[in-house]
Every structure is written in structure tokens, then in C-alpha cells.
Amino acid sequence: MAEIIVPELAESITEGTIAQWVKKPGDKVEKGEFIVELETDKVNAEIISEEAGILKEILAEEGDTVLVGAVIAIVEAGDAAATPTPTPTPxxxxxxxxxxxxxxxxxxxxxxxxxxxxxxxxxxxxxxxxxxxxxxxxxxxxxxxxxxxxxxxxxxxxxxxxxxxxxxxxxxxxxxxxxxxxVDESRVTVEKMSRRRQTIATRLLDVKQSTAMLTTFNEIDMTNVMALRSRKKDQFQEKHDGTRLGFMSFFTKAVVAALKKYPYVNAQIVGNEIHLNNFYDVGVAVSTDDGLVVPVVRDCDRKNFAEIEDAIGGLAKKARDKKLQIADLQGGSFTITNGGVFGSLMSTPIMNGTQAAILGMHTIQKRPIAVGDEVQIRPMMYVALSYDHRIIDGKDSVGFLKTVKELLENPEDLLLES
CATH class of the missing domain: 4.10.320.10 (E3-binding domain)
Structure with a gap:
């Protein structure tokens, strides 16, 4: 007889919710077979049976909250019978x-x-x-x-x-x-919040209440980046086995260069100390049906444009397929979120966890702007940097965003920086 126990997934995860039982009492179970899906505040985990036999008893129903280490089912060794179902009732x-x-x-x-x-x-x-x-x-x-x-x-x-x-x-x-x-059910639909949505709500509220968050704005003329991308995208895709050249790699490289220049934007508060991170693990916000997740692209300072695009594409696919692992979400030092893909013109993004800042990208919109003594129509993007004023002064926040702007408006300089 073997107990199915909620495994320890990560230090920060202490409980989960039974999302779905794949097997029911009386079903035959193979060793290593996936029998139940557990939803946590970060990822969905598939729990397997460590022993072949018959699923004798289920101790937690779908929707139940279970603690790490809790026994949620019993598997009886052998092929024996499907009589366990009536047994639990009395x-x-x-x-x-x-x-x-x-x-x-x-x-x-x-x-x-x-x-x-x-x-x-x-x-x-x-x-x-x-x-x-x-x-x-x-x-x-x-x-x-x-x-x-x-x-x-x-x-x-x-x-x-x-x-x-x-x-x-x-x-x-x-x-x-x-x-x-x-509640008038003909006028109101009551929907229970998922565990992930509850956690998102709690953490965003915690950030708002526990940090001195401010947001500074700027705008970027995307003419040169778009022209460079248009010229090089086919050659880039052919050289890198089908990897497409997007805007995220340009922004990630610009952010890394700016973080090196303004290290406090890449820091966090731990107790009464400021920890300056000497690594550049950039979280990229991805929208899924279950809510926003922020998988992390590691060592962006050591990756080229193609490697960054591959990493972002792979993590986004894993997020949509609910295949992200805990390790994919841990340890980021800075975050980029792109509301522009949904048409957002301007927003104030909320910082992610204990990080000190987050960059918000927005939709590219053609607008009349002054170029020298002339008015021209240019593709413009508003960008926003939300930051923790306890660590980052206004001078550094404005300087950081100005550096990102300058590098993206002169992408050749960005290539030299990377």
C-alpha cells in the first residue's frame, strides 16, 4: 500500500488546490503514472503514483486546499478489486x-x-x-x-x-x-477566484502597501529600430533556424545596458540591507488564461539577440501550455511587461515581488512630433518605469529610462553595448 502525498515543490509553496483527479477509486494505476493535477499559486503540478496497483481511496476532493506533505490518496498494490469505493463511505x-x-x-x-x-x-x-x-x-x-x-x-x-x-x-x-x-443570477454571474488569481491579487496588493512606488514616463521614437528590424529580419530568421527578430530582444538588451549603468535599479531590499544584484535575469510578463505569470530569462547580459528571442518564445509557450516549472519563475532581478500587445497606450505597471523596478512597454502609435524645426509623423511608444523610491532616487529612475530611450533610438549603439 502506498500513500499519495503532496510533494514539496518549492520553499515558498506550502499548499495547493486539487485541480483535477485523472483517476478515480477502483482504477488501475501504473508506477509513475500521472493521477492528479495540483494547482499552486505559481504553477500546475502533475502528481504521480510511486507504486503500481489500484487507487483504493481519494482523501481530498477537487477544489480542496491541501498542505504540502498531506496524504491525498491511497494506492493498494496488486490488481485487486474495485471494492474500495463503498469502503470510505461508512x-x-x-x-x-x-x-x-x-x-x-x-x-x-x-x-x-x-x-x-x-x-x-x-x-x-x-x-x-x-x-x-x-x-x-x-x-x-x-x-x-x-x-x-x-x-x-x-x-x-x-x-x-x-x-x-x-x-x-x-x-x-x-x-x-x-x-x-x-444575488440576482439573471444579472450577476458569480465566479470563484482561482488560487492563482487570489495569489496575484494578494501579492500586487502587498507590493502597493509595502513599497514607496512611483512611476516615471518617457517616449521612444521607434523609427530606427523598426527600420533595422525590417532590413534584418529575413536574414536573422534564416541564420538562426527560424527564430524571429522581435522588439523584446531590443528592449531586453537596452534594459541590461541601463541596469549596468544604474545598478540600484537592479537591487532589492532585504531587511535593513540593499542587495545589488550582479546578474541580469530579466522576467518577461506573459498573459495566460489563468492570469499573468513572469518567467525569467537568465543571464541576459551573456545572451545574443537570437538566444533571448528563443528563450522568451520558449517560456511563453510553456506558460500557455501550463508546463512552467518553479525554477522558470524564480530569481528574476528586473521585469519587462508589454501592455502594447493588447493596445495599451500608457499604464503604470506594478513591481514584481521584491524587485525594485519594472519597465512597461506600450503600443506603437504614429504621432506628430517635432524633429528639428519640422513636424513629422513618427512611430512613437510611451514607456513607463515603476520603481521603489526607497532604493531608487528620481535621478536614477529618469536616467535609467533615458538610457533605454537613447539606445533604442540608436540601435547601432545598442549592438555595440551588447
Whole structure:
């Protein structure tokens, strides 16, 4: 018999959500076979069975939150039978009833109470972990007020119920229940936030609240970059086995050159210290159906244009296919995000994690600008640098963005810099 355990994926990941069971109780399982998909705040992980046999029991349902190290299923060695399905059903019933006599022991008629609590508990939708904790604490699940708008009781709800005073705790929780019927389903669609979306929301809010974030703007005349790209793109693609020459490699190279000139933009605060990074691992924001992810292109100072384009293309594909690994997302020192692909003319990007700055690219728009004493129509792009004012002074932020502008307006200088 083997236990399927939530593996340790990364130091920062302590829990996940069961996204999908590929196997069901009674199914045959091969050693190394993918049986369940776990959604974390960073990546989706495929959990495999370490033993061949029959999936005897599933201990966590789809949508349940499970901690790293938790047992979520049992695989029984051999080809034996598909009788495990009915077995789990009576087990929780007996276990659920067991704490009740202990709590109700002083009362005169314990038997009816046991039956009443058991049926009440069975009506409650709860995760296995929540049921287990409720049994350990002697808490009737029916008295626990869930945060989940769908009414599922999770382990966090049971823990909160156990630490709060019994009488007052049940009353404040009445409000969410009363609010639910007020939603007019013909006018409002209620959609539960995914774990990744919850994490994105939490982290962006943390950045806003824990940093002194400011944004400075500039605009870049893209004429020369576009002309160079137009002249060289076919030759570039032929020389580098089909790799296309995009704008991201130009921006990445310009950012690296500017980071070398303004090292505090490539830093982070750790406690009371400023850590100046001597590496140039640039995160590139990628939009997916599940939300924004920021895979990291390593050692951009050592990569040529083709290697950067290949790395960005490969990471973007992995993100869309949900194949990113934890290592793909860790350790970036600076981030570039391109709202221009969606038509954004100007925005104030929010910094990524503990990084000190982020560069926002925007759509290229033809505008009349002064060139010498003449007005010409030029392809222009607004760029924005959001930065942590605790580390970066205005002089450095403006200088950094001006350097990026100058290099992109004179791409030959950019080639010399790289």
C-alpha cells in the first residue's frame, strides 16, 4: 500500500488546490503514472503514483486546499478489486459520530444527540481535512461558517471556528449567508477566484502597501529600430533556424545596458540591507488564461539577440501550455511587461515581488512630433518605469529610462553595448 502525498515543490509553496483527479477509486494505476493535477499559486503540478496497483481511496476532493506533505490518496498494490469505493463511505460516518458522545457525555440522552449531529454533519459540504480537524476538536461542522461562497467548509474555517469564542463566532457569520440569496443570477454571474488569481491579487496588493512606488514616463521614437528590424529580419530568421527578430530582444538588451549603468535599479531590499544584484535575469510578463505569470530569462547580459528571442518564445509557450516549472519563475532581478500587445497606450505597471523596478512597454502609435524645426509623423511608444523610491532616487529612475530611450533610438549603439 502506498500513500499519495503532496510533494514539496518549492520553499515558498506550502499548499495547493486539487485541480483535477485523472483517476478515480477502483482504477488501475501504473508506477509513475500521472493521477492528479495540483494547482499552486505559481504553477500546475502533475502528481504521480510511486507504486503500481489500484487507487483504493481519494482523501481530498477537487477544489480542496491541501498542505504540502498531506496524504491525498491511497494506492493498494496488486490488481485487486474495485471494492474500495463503498469502503470510505461508512468510515467517515463512524469517525464523525465518535467525538459526539465525548462532547455530549454529561447529558442524559447521548444516543439521539449522536444521530442528530451525524446527520447534520453529513449534510455539510466539507473537505476531508476540515472533517478531520473538526473531529479532533470536537466541533460540529454544521456550526462552522464557511468563507467559500459555495458553502464548502475548509480546514481554515474549522481552525478559525476553534480559536474564536463559541457564542459570538456564529452570529457575525450570518451576514454572508443572508447576502447570497440577494444575488440576482439573471444579472450577476458569480465566479470563484482561482488560487492563482487570489495569489496575484494578494501579492500586487502587498507590493502597493509595502513599497514607496512611483512611476516615471518617457517616449521612444521607434523609427530606427523598426527600420533595422525590417532590413534584418529575413536574414536573422534564416541564420538562426527560424527564430524571429522581435522588439523584446531590443528592449531586453537596452534594459541590461541601463541596469549596468544604474545598478540600484537592479537591487532589492532585504531587511535593513540593499542587495545589488550582479546578474541580469530579466522576467518577461506573459498573459495566460489563468492570469499573468513572469518567467525569467537568465543571464541576459551573456545572451545574443537570437538566444533571448528563443528563450522568451520558449517560456511563453510553456506558460500557455501550463508546463512552467518553479525554477522558470524564480530569481528574476528586473521585469519587462508589454501592455502594447493588447493596445495599451500608457499604464503604470506594478513591481514584481521584491524587485525594485519594472519597465512597461506600450503600443506603437504614429504621432506628430517635432524633429528639428519640422513636424513629422513618427512611430512613437510611451514607456513607463515603476520603481521603489526607497532604493531608487528620481535621478536614477529618469536616467535609467533615458538610457533605454537613447539606445533604442540608436540601435547601432545598442549592438555595440551588447
Amino acid at each position: 468510515t467517515p460516518a463512524v469517525e464523525e459520530a465518535a467525538p459526539a458522545p465525548a462532547v455530549e457525555a454529561p447529558k442524559a440522552a447521548p444516543a439521539p444527540v449522536v444521530v442528530e449531529e451525524s446527520s447534520s454533519t453529513e449534510r455539510v459540504i466539507a473537505s476531508p481535512a476540515a472533517r478531520k480537524l473538526a473531529r479532533e476538536k470536537g466541533i460540529d461542522l454544521a456550526s462552522v461558517s464557511p468563507v467559500d461562497p459555495q458553502g464548502r467548509v475548509r480546514v481554515q474555517d474549522v481552525a478559525a471556528h476553534g480559536t474564536a469564542p463559541a457564542a459570538p463566532a456564529a452570529k457575525p457569520a450570518e451576514a454572508p449567508k443572508a447576502a447570497t440569496p440577494a
